Amino acid sequence: MKRLLEWLHARTGYRAAARVMLDEPLPPGTGWFFTLGSVLLALLSIQLLTGAFLTLYYAPTPDHAYDSVRFINSQGAGTLVRGLHYYGASFLVVALAAHMLRVIAFGSYKPPREVTWLSGLALFGLILAFALTGYLLPWDQRAYWATVVTINVSKLTPFAGDIMAGVLRGGSAIGALTLTRWYSAHVIFLPAALALLVVLHLVLMRRQGISGPVRPRTGSPTPFFPAQAARDVTMILLVIIALGAFAWHGAPPLEGPADPTDATYIPRPEWYFLGLFQLLKYFPGKWEVIGAMVVPGVAAGFLALLPWIDRGLDRDPRKRRLVMTVITIGAACVIGLTTLGWHDRPMGASSPDTWSLREIGGRAFAQKLNCARCHSETGLADPLEGAPATRGPEWIAGHLADPEMIAPGLREPLAVVHEREAAAIVAYVRRASRQAYPGYPPLVETSAVVYARYCVGCHKIEGDGGTDGPDLTHVGSKHDAATLRRWIVDPELVDPDAEMPSFGDRLTEAQLDAISGYLASRK
Amino acid sequence: MPQTPESPNAGGRRRALVLFVNTTIALIGGGLSALLGAFAVGPKASAAGGRWIRAGTTSDLKPDEPVARVVAVSRVDGWYRERARETVFLVWDGDRTVRALSATCTHLGCQVRWDAKDKKFHCPCHGGVYGADGVVLDGPPPRPLDAIDARIDPADASVLVRL
Numbered sequence: 001m002k003r004l005l006e007w008l009h010a011r012t013g014y015r016a017a018a019r020v021m022l023d024e025p026l027p028p029g030t031g032w033f034f035t036l037g038s039v040l041l042a043l044l045s046i047q048l049l050t051g052a053f054l055t056l057y058y059a060p061t062p063d064h065a066y067d068s069v070r071f072i073n074s075q076g077a078g079t080l081v082r083g084l085h086y087y088g089a090s091f092l093v094v095a096l097a098a099h100m101l102r103v104i105a106f107g108s109y110k111p112p113r114e115v116t117w118l119s120g121l122a123l124f125g126l127i128l129a130f131a132l133t134g135y136l137l138p139w140d141q142r143a144y145w146a147t148v149v150t151i152n153v154s155k156l157t158p159f160a161g162d163i164m165a166g167v168l169r170g171g172s173a174i175g176a177l178t179l180t181r182w183y184s185a186h187v188i189f190l191p192a193a194l195a196l197l198v199v200l201h202l203v204l205m206r207r208q209g210i211s212g213p214v215r216p217r218t219g220s221p222t223p224f225f226p227a228q229a230a231r232d233v234t235m236i237l238l239v240i241i242a243l244g245a246f247a248w249h250g251a252p253p254l255e256g257p258a259d260p261t262d263a264t265y266i267p268r269p270e271w272y273f274l275g276l277f278q279l280l281k282y283f284p285g286k287w288e289v290i291g292a293m294v295v296p297g298v299a300a301g302f303l304a305l306l307p308w309i310d311r312g313l314d315r316d317p318r319k320r321r322l323v324m325t326v327i328t329i330g331a332a333c334v335i336g337l338t339t340l341g342w343h344d345r346p347m348g349a350s351s352p353d354t355w356s357l358r359e360i361g362g363r364a365f366a367q368k369l370n371c372a373r374c375h376s377e378t379g380l381a382d383p384l385e386g387a388p389a390t391r392g393p394e395w396i397a398g399h400l401a402d403p404e405m406i407a408p409g410l411r412e413p414l415a416v417v418h419e420r421e422a423a424a425i426v427a428y429v430r431r432a433s434r435q436a437y438p439g440y441p442p443l444v445e446t447s448a449v450v451y452a453r454y455c456v457g458c459h460k461i462e463g464d465g466g467t468d469g470p471d472l473t474h475v476g477s478k479h480d481a482a483t484l485r486r487w488i489v490d491p492e493l494v495d496p497d498a499e500m501p502s503f504g505d506r507l508t509e510a511q512l513d514a515i516s517g518y519l520a521s522r523k
Numbered sequence: 524m525p526q527t528p529e530s531p532n533a534g535g536r537r538r539a540l541v542l543f544v545n546t547t548i549a550l551i552g553g554g555l556s557a558l559l560g561a562f563a564v565g566p567k568a569s570a571a572g573g574r575w576i577r578a579g580t581t582s583d584l585k586p587d588e589p590v591a592r593v594v595a596v597s598r599v600d601g602w603y604r605e606r607a608r609e610t611v612f613l614v615w616d617g618d619r620t621v622r623a624l625s626a627t628c629t630h631l632g633c634q635v636r637w638d639a640k641d642k643k644f645h646c647p648c649h650g651g652v653y654g655a656d657g658v659v660l661d662g663p664p665p666r667p668l669d670a671i672d673a674r675i676d677p678a679d680a681s682v683l684v685r686l
Binding site: 075 | 537540541543544547548551555558559561562563565566597601602603604
């Protein structure tokens with residue numbers, strides 16, 4: 001081994017390169033605060049590696065993107081690799097913010113390091129561009145709607161809004177051309193730019209040397225390796241353990257397939273854009289451009305000009321009160337807006353893993369119609385649960401109305417399906433395609449059939465349903481089961497002015513018991 | 524961690540730090556390589572479906588003469604589901620039994636053709652020749668053409684193959 005390395009060194013002189021890398025002289029007192037850059041480099045490497053490997057299975061087309069990401073999620077190693085990539089993005093944003101705040105607090109952007117600072121800011125912008133483009137790729141609901149919002153925000157660009165939106169969108173609407181465009185940006189153009197900027201940032205860092213502690217200490221410079229390298233590696237190890245724990249804990253979320261017609265979906269961006277998202281709410285109408293462009297633009301401009309605003313030679317944060325105050329207020333605003341955005345989730349929205357009553361009811365209707373005659377493991381068509389739903393709701397509804405639509409002669413036409421039952425089956429199929437039926441008690445299943453067939457036209461539960469009648473999400477906190485049962489059987493007996501029709505002769509005793517008991521349990 | 528090269532155990536401390544740095548990097552690199560390697564090697568191929576598929580009726584066939592039929596097999600390829608077209612040769616005994624042969628040459632996977640004149644299968648790639656029952660008569664193929672389960676449904680004389 002030793003002789004092989006000797007031979008290699010004689011041919012390549014690799015040890016000189018290693019010396020250059022490892023013997024970087026560091027000012028005395030360089031410590032843990034200066035490990036953040038290495039942590040960023042490690043996180044970037046992980047993103048690069050996991051991202052490269054994810055392309056082995058990913059397909060950037062609207063027809064297949066969702067299925068391919070689902071497939072990655074279904075593989076054991078795939079869950080982990082996508083987990084590292086997905087949570088790694090969040091870790092990067094946090095580490096980036098920490099690194100930047102460290103540089104500001106230590107005044108490290110002061111001469112002669114202004115260009116290093118600017119290249120760092122450019123890297124920050126690049127990472128956010130990565131986050132934004134990466135997010136569309138799974139082509140799920142969140143991806144689709146976040147992109148709709150992004151592209152509409154870009155229309156606010158002064159003078160060139162439509163051009164900007166057109167460039168981001170590719171085609172005339174968000175679709176195949178948008179997806180390939182953002183995919184290329186995410187895996188080719190942005191990584192190329194990132195590599196160049198990272199090299200520039202590191203070369204400048206080596207050229208000027210790192211800034212070191214705020215007050216220069218006496219003593220001779222120490223080499224990077226091994227003392228500072230050990231600190232760096234310790235931090236990297238801790239960060240990677242934390243990242244691994246996130247990835248191990250669970251598959252990254254994948255919502256339903258993108259559905260441009262879904263009016264019930266409430267889009268929320270990734271947490272690191274929540275601040276910007278929240279900011280937009282405070283600038284209605286024509287003032288929106290202030291929240292979307294002016295405020296972020298002023299903030300970016302302030303950061304870029306920081307070395308020229310803060311011109312004093314002293315790097316001690318206690319002697320740079322003004323800059324530190326502005327930065328502290330700015331950071332507090334970002335954290336505050338993010339927290340507000342985080343908490344500002346619409347009430348009544350069901351958690352993503354709970355099936356809605358309509359979906360549960362749809363399952364019962366699908367069983368009643370005997371869909372499994374064809375849709376089974378050994379049947380003519382794929383089973384309903386676990387098969388990816390690449391078709392939109394219109395297609396599924398059309399297929400329900402006329403199964404022969406896709407395969408003439410093979411399937412027998414169904415009995416006429418009631419439109420509410422059809423809607424419930426569509427909801428069920430789309431849900432079942434991404435999540436196995438978790439199993440609900442018979443009371444809930446029976447109630448779901450009643451609700452999805454009768455109540456859903458006028459009443460909402462957890463955000464799903466009509467608006468003519470009152471929302472029933474928490475009706476159990478106002479009425480008990482007996483009252484609810486009397487009301488459902490004949491509303492006019494309870495209240496002569498009731499507009500709701502009576503259901504006493506349309507529901508069986510068991511159904512009446514179930515729905516009234518279920519509603520009473522909704523506190 | 525003050526750095527004082529003069530201290531007596533500086534050499535030992537340095538060695539420990541070097542060991543720590545190298546071990547940690549090796550661990551992180553090894554773990555990541557193992558994970559990405561497992562991911563790249565790929566998913567296990569799902570077991571063949573083995574569904575009975577209608578490949579025609581006996582009226583499409585000639586007794587003791589292989590007839591090529593194209594059947595559509597639904598296949599799951601990772602995230603992609605397709606109706607793959609596959610050629611099978613059906614050999615009917617003129618009565619109630621039918622045999623099916625895969626059209627894929629056992630040498631390197633080209634599609635063989637039935638030559639009705641000399642009553643042999645010929646592979647267009649490397650000169651493999653098979654008899655009507657699939658046995659190798661000439662050329663490089665290592666084994667006979669693969670047999671596929673086949674039966675005739677007595678109800679409507681349709682031929683079913685299991686793929």
